[in-house]
Each structure stands twice: as structure tokens, then as C-alpha cells.
Amino acid sequence: MIEDFAVKFGRYGGLFVPETLVAPLADLSYAYAQLKGSAQFQDELKALQKDFAGRPTSLYPAPNLSRRLGCQVYLKREDLMHGGAHKLNNTLGQALVAKRMGKSRLIAETGAGQHGVATAIVGAKLGFETQIYMGEVDIERQKMNVYRMELMGAEVIPVRSGSRTLKDAINEALRDWASSFEHTHYLLGTAAGAHPFPTMVRDFQSIIGQETKEQILATEGRLPDSIAACVGGGSNAMGIFAPFLEEEVKLIAVEAGGRGPGMSERMADNGASLGYGTDGILHGALTKILQDSYGQILESYSVAAGLDYP
Template sequence: MELNTRFGEYGGCFVPETLMVALEELESAFLNIFPNPAFQKEFQEYLTTYAGRKTPLTLCRNMSKDLGCTVYLKREDLLHSGAHKLNNALGQALLAKHMGKKRLIAETGAGQHGVATAIAGAVLGLEVDVFMGEVDIARQALNVARMNMMGARVIPVTSGTRTLKDAMNEALRDWVARVRDTHYLIGTVAGPHPYPVLVRDLQRVIGDETREQILSAQGRLPDIIIACIGGGSNAMGIFHPFIDDASVTMYGVEAGGEGLDKKHGASLCGGRPGVLHGNYSYLLQDSYGQIIESHSISAGLDYPGVGPEHAMYKDSKRITYTAITDTEALEAFLYLSRTEGIVPALESSHAIAFARKIGPELSKDALLIINLSGRGDKDVETVLRYMRGAA
């Protein structure tokens, strides 16, 4: 069996030669160790008895009444660590341990992937170093503290924009230097092959559960699924099991920042194809191919690229991609908190905001599912600053 290295024209493996052996080793492990029944039994036990899967599919009665259609949330915020990131982190970390690796490195923006990697390292007995931009360290202090408490070392990145892109750059440089004993635990469906496939397959548990749960609750598939997109792992996780269902319309919501004509993080809506971090996909870049600084109120969406499978679905029009501004996301954060008593991550708030836009246009019989990719306690300080400024 071989894995496809491309999604249409996107994807690929554009890395230094020194990393090719490690990537080939990872692909071999994914093809041979990962499907092994003993590995799967161990992995599934961690997901269920440790991470807390299955996560619920919650009917939002008040939001449904307000929007005029039936709205459900897929509650990845209730997973241990508070976000979908742990699905991928546990799977990759366990695979790395079976490969004989002693150390994990990761990049993080909002800190949720760093926290998930720290959790996986602690429970599996692996050393963890997390690269995080100085800007993100300042706005995600809670998650930095959580990583440190679990024994991970958070390494500040002071180059470039000091955000997620630069953290990923530094992690790749570290991996080149310590490739023998280290596994780079990439947190999204981007990066060089085989990461886009590996991370997607570790996150598709979200969509598999959603499919089973909505059929049990409503006896049919949803009409619409909405998810936020930075690199795109939570979105691909819920979308992928529904790709072949033509009746299901899917929306990926990017970071519109201050507006698509200003500063934003919407690579699919406002970018063009190029190479970044080992793969060919849509990027924010200037006419010379230099990466443009991205912007989002949400650290997890503040990235100038996107996973290559999303790029393919944009071109084929199987998934519709749109953008929500910082202001709209902040309003949605407060809306869900006050309407349903659920505090969403600012990343997920982008999906909530888009649902508020299209919900009133749908029929009263429409079924709409939003992937609530994470909880919002990490973003409270950011929202409070906004509320004080708006007062």
C-alpha cells in the first residue's frame, strides 16, 4: 500500500534532504505500525478512557430558536485538554514511541496543540519541547503555564512575525539537527507528506462520530457542516467522512481579521498557491512570492497557509470557503456564551459567527452542525480587553 503524496496539484514534500529519511520512516510507521490491531487497541484505549471520546453532539435549543433552524455543536471543547488537538497528539506521540523516539517537538499558536503535545508526552514518558512565537506567548499565557506544569519546555520564537509561521520554521530547524531521536508532532493538516494524510486520519474520528450521532438523533445526515480553518485539521476531521455525501454542504471559515482588503489570515479566500513548510498550497504572499504577515484575533487561525487537501476542495468547489472578521468572531464568542452557556474558543467563534449569518436564510427543517473545536477559557483575557475597549 502507498499513500498519495498529492491532493490534485497540491501537497508534496519540499524539505531538506536531511529530513527525507525521517519522513520516509514516518510514512512506513503510518502504513505498518498504525493499522496493527495491537497498536489500535492501545490507541483507542487512550482516546476513550484518557481523552474522553466520544464527545457529545449537543442540540442548541436557544440558538436553534433564534436562527430558525436546528443547530447542533460537535463538542470537541469537552475533550481532555479542551480542544480537538489531543486526537492527533496522542496518535502521533504513541506512533513515535513505537518508532523508538525519545523526544517530541511541536509548534503552537493558540497553545492548544502545545498543551496536547505536553499531555501526550507526560502520559507516554517522552521529552517535549514546544516552539511558540513571542506574540502568542503573550496572548496565551494560560496555555503556556499549562505546558510548563506538565513538564514541557516552551521555547520563545523571536524571529519574523513571532507567531505560528515562525514557530513552525524553528521547529523544522530543530528537527534537522536532532532527527534521529526526535519526532516533529505537526499539529495540522499541512506540512510535508505524509503529515496532511496522517493528521487528517487521526482527526477524522470527529466526523465519524458526528455521522453516527446525527443519524441516531435525527435519522438523517445534516444539511450543513461548518468549521473554522487555520491550517485546517479540525475542519478536515469533521468534513472528510462526509465528502462523498452530495447532500451535505460544507463551509470552512477562515480568519478575516480586519477585512480581506486589510490584514487577515484567510489563505484560501485571499491567497494564491505557493510553497511553505514543505507543501504546495494556498498562501498569503506578495508578487515576489514572499510570505505576507497574517493577522487574526485568534492565535490558532493566525497562519499564512492552509492544508493542501483544503486547497484541492476549494478548486473543485466541494467545500465552500469564506471568512469572518475579528469583530464578528468576538461578537459570536459572547453570543454563544450568553445564549447556550458554552464559552467557545475564538477559533470556533468564527464558525459560530458564520452560522449566525446563514441560519436565518435556511428553512426551518434544515439541520446545521458546527464543529466547536475548542473551549474559550484561553481567550477570556483577549475578549475582556475587547469589551473594555468597546465600552
Template sequence: MGADEDLMKTKDAPTTRFGRFGGQFVPETLIQPLKELAEAYLRLKEDADFMGELNSLLADYAGRPTPLYLARALSRELGQKVYLKREDLVHGGAHKLNNVLGQALVAKAIGKTRLIAETGAGQHGVASAMVGANLGLETEVYMGEVDIERQKMNVYRMELLGARVIPVRSGSRTLKDAINEAMRDWAGSYETTHYLMGTVAGPHPYPLMVRELQSVIGTEAREQILAAEGRLPDAVAACVGGGSNAMGIFSGFLKDETRLIAVEAGGRGITSGRKIADHGACLNFGDEGVLHGAMTKILQDPYGQILESYSLAAGLDYPGVGPELAHLAEVGRVTPAVADDETALLGLRRLSVLEGIIPALESSHAVGYALRNPDALGEVSIINLSGRGDKDLATVMEHEGRVGR
């Protein structure tokens, strides 16, 4: 990796770091496109015409605002009020479109004609394909072979929308490796191509930009809970892989006393707090290191080699976490938590039966955590339901041994 360029530190622009996390640890070839992107985004987000187009698409194409739903049966089971922020109702089935629309409009405004993206669970890839079709931009999506196998429906959706899905066969063949290949592509094609990062990870300006584009979730949720309850929630819980849905909803409550619970993937289970690679719980068990262009918390061995993560939920199968979340956890503003595969499956099954809502396996980690730790949520809480579970039914059926019956 190249030098850490601490760009854009002026009175008009934010720092590239969150405490000691973040920065730009990238090859020299990416410094200029990152600078161009940061300058364009900072300019366009203050432009009334640009924001008008973005807000129009969020309303009329994405379907915002999404409801804040009082989960009555779940609330009765837990003995307290639990609200669900229904990002599963965004067009495409997940929160990903909020970010993708903003980034794609920036790309088009600065003359890019091609989008590339990475995807794990497939939802970011689907959102990228949707916006590529809508805005007339060529779209290619890098996806690990393991994730292609377990997310076949989303692969078909991307292709149906006109995107090309590029299999990644290196490394663990999951999200980490898809990001590697997308960044490698971008380094050689940035003059015509925008890399549409799907989460709050990577080098500046991505963690800042993605969080701000996803902050519509937190802005809406704050207004909605005040209207419904006349008070702020005691807690907000969200699943965390890279962390875009979590930072999106947390951003609405950062200045309040609301407890912010970041539920990471425990994979097949974590025994006695030992650091094992069979999970994706970087906030809980990661060490400081550099991954995909940013200093953050990552899973690594004593020699600094990145460990392979694992989760039944493809979108949480990532050995790092966004640098802002790493900072917020370190200073105590965000509370890290863990839910393993079985806890996530409990969340999926119980929410389906109790509320008639099938959550994505990613979101199911937060639901399952709430079911097993109700005291952590307080009297009134919000769970960010970041996506719907249609994409995961084959995975769940295979896990339950139902395939082939």
C-alpha cells in the same frame, strides 16, 4: 528548499498529493525521516495492538466519544436546528489531543525519545505536553513571542505538565515562525526526535496522517446526527487555520451532499474582496505557493514573499492552509467563507449567553458566521466546536478594554 520527492506511490500507499497540492518540498536532510514516518504510520495503523492502545487512550484518557449537542436556544434564534460537535470537552479543552495521541504512539513505537511541537493558540502545545507526560517522552514546544503574550495561561499549563516552551523571536513571532523553528530543530535531531505537527499542513505524510487521526470527529458526528435526526445535515461548518478540526469533521461527510463550510479568519476585516495581509483567509484570497514543505494556498505578495497574517484567534493566525483543503476548495467540495474578529466575538458572546458554552475564539468564527449567515446552513446543521474559550478570556477582555479596570 530541496526537491519535491513524490514518495510512497505504490498500490499499498497513498499519493503524497491532493490534486496538484501537497508533496514534499523540504531539504534533503528531511526526506529520510519523512519516509520513515510515512512507512511507520502506514504499518501501525493496520496493527491491531497499536490501534487498540490508541482507541483505549482516546476513550479513557481523552474522553471520547464527544457529544453532539442540539443547541436549543441558538437554534431558536436562527430558526433552524443547529448541533454542536463538542470537541471542547476533549481532555485539555480542544480537538488537538486526537492527533497528538496517535502521533506520539507512532513516535514511541519507532524508538523516538523526544517530542517537539509548534503551537499558536497553545492548545496543540498543551496536548503535546499532556501526551509527553503520559507516555514519558521529553517534550519541547516552539511558540511565537506574540502568542506567548496572548496565551499566558496555556504557557503555564505546558510548563506545569513538564514541557519546555521555547520562545520564537523571528519574523512575525507567531505560528508560522514557530513551525519554521520546529522544522529546523527536527532536521538536526530526527534520529531521537519526532516532530509532532499540529495541523493538516506540512509535507507528506503529515496532511494525511493528521486528517486520519482527526477523522474520529467526523465518524462520530455522522453516526450521531443520523441517530438524532434520521438524516444527514444540510451543512457542516468549521473554523480553518491550518485546518485539522475542519478536515476531521469534514471527513465524515465528504462522500455525501452535505455542504462543507470552511470559515477562515478575516482579521480586522476585508474590504471589497481586496487581498490584504491583515487576515488569514488563504482559501478565499490566497495564491498557489510553497509553505512549510507543501504546495498549497498561501498569502504572498507579487514577488512570492509570505505575507504576515493576523487574527484575534492565535490558532487561525497562519498564512497558509492544509493542501487537502486547498484541493477540496478548488474542486468545489468545500465552500470557503470568512468571519472577521468582530464576527468571532459576536459568536463567542452569543453562544456564551444562549447556551452557557464559552467557545474558543477559533471556533467562534464558525459560530459567528452562522449567526450572520443562517441561510447558508439549511434546516439542520453541525458546527464543530473545536475548543473551549477559557484560554482566550484575557485576549477578549483586553480587546474590550476591560484589563486594568
């Protein structure tokens, strides 16, 4: 049964979870596979993207930055979406899936707070009870987003274990979901976790790259030489990269790096899991992770909340 739906991306991804999560992941996988091909579902999602979220977002030619760098630079303005970030692309899609599955409650993790805000938005819009897990460290440095989540009726639950950041918020959300999946959907916001989450995040965020491709062809008459995106969990990078994977375009993922407070010299690159990590299991999937020789997860560091994901 597991082999039927445990999709991988090459040798990465897959399904490495306790037995309590196999059934809800299977249910979600099969439900999404059906809805993905439903014209009614896609029409409802497109209507919300246009009329509620404010898509398409502009592809802005940045003249000052272009002059400074000596090349033509465009910015894909996902900050102009309702809520102020790309996160709403994914939360709208997953919340509609949850609605079709008959769920009444949404839970989510958040680091920088933008995914939590986007989950609170769809929870209020579609009538879900909504609870957001957020590390204590991130709550302190993202107070305004915490205020916005609560303003929209979501409960923010502080996570005090581990590094008290994104990794630990995901841990707590998974524990919650394991005991509440009959009526709860875990709205994972990043390109991580067991299948079908990375696939769903990629699919719902790929509208960023689809629009970019259409817009740059209309403006420049050709595809860009390169596309750069920041990577913490990776949802925005996955979204803009996916439609260009088969094209002759250089794709550049930029990770947080450097030495954080209390870090030894040996741990100086512990912000860059894709660049310096090794193969291992984290949150139900095989991926590149920062770990010690015993497979224990190392704490990553970034001054920016949400980018410190190991």
C-alpha cells in the same frame, strides 16, 4: 524514492523540503503506513481515546442558538475532551507512532496553545521529553496555556523571528527536527506540512466526523444539511469534514479576515489564505498561501491566536 511516498491531495500537498528532511519524512511515512494497518496499534489508540481522552464527545443540540437562527444547530463538543480541545486526537496518535519508532523526545509548534497543551499531555503520559515552539506574540496572548504546558513538564521555547506567531513556530520546529530526528519526533498539529503530516492529522482527527455521523443519524435519522468549522491550520475542519466528503452535505470552512493593525488597504483580507491566497510552497507542501509577487510570505492577521496562518 521520493515519488513513492510524496502523497498529494489533488495538485496540493506533496514533498518540497531540503534534503536533510527527506529521510526522516520517509521513515515516518513508512512507519505510519505499517502501524495504520496494525490491529494492536489501533486497539491501543482506541483504548487511550476512550479511557484517557474521554471519547466519544457529545453532539449537543443548541436550543438557544437554534431558535435565534431559525434552524436546528448541533455543536460537536470537542471542548469536553481531556485538555479542552480536539488536539489530543492527533497528539495521541502521533505520540504512539513515535513510541513505536523508538523516539524519546517530542517537539511541536503551537499558536493558540491548545496543540502545545495536548503535546505536553501525551509527553507526560507516555514518558517523552517535550519541547514546544511558540511565537512571542502568541505566548503573550495565551499565557494560561503556556502555564499549563509548563505545569505538565514541557519546555516552551519563545520564537522571536518573523511575525512571532504560528508560521514562525513551525519554521523553528522544522529546523530543530532536521538536526535531531534520530531520537526526536516532530508532532505537527495542523493540516499543513509535507507528507505524511496532512494525512496523519486527517486520519487521527477524522474520529470527530465519524462520531458526528453516527450521532446525527441516531438523533435525526439523516445527515445534516451543512457542517461549519473554523480554519486556521485546519485540523479540526479536516477532522469533521473528512467522513462527509462523499456525502451530500455542504461543508463550510470559516477563515479569519479583516484588517489588522498596520495593514494597508491592499492587505485587508490577509487573514483568509484559502479564500484570497494563490498557489505556492509553504512548510514543505504546495498549498494556497498569502504571498507577494515575488513569492515572499505575507503576514496574516487574526485576533485569535492560531487562526493567523498564511
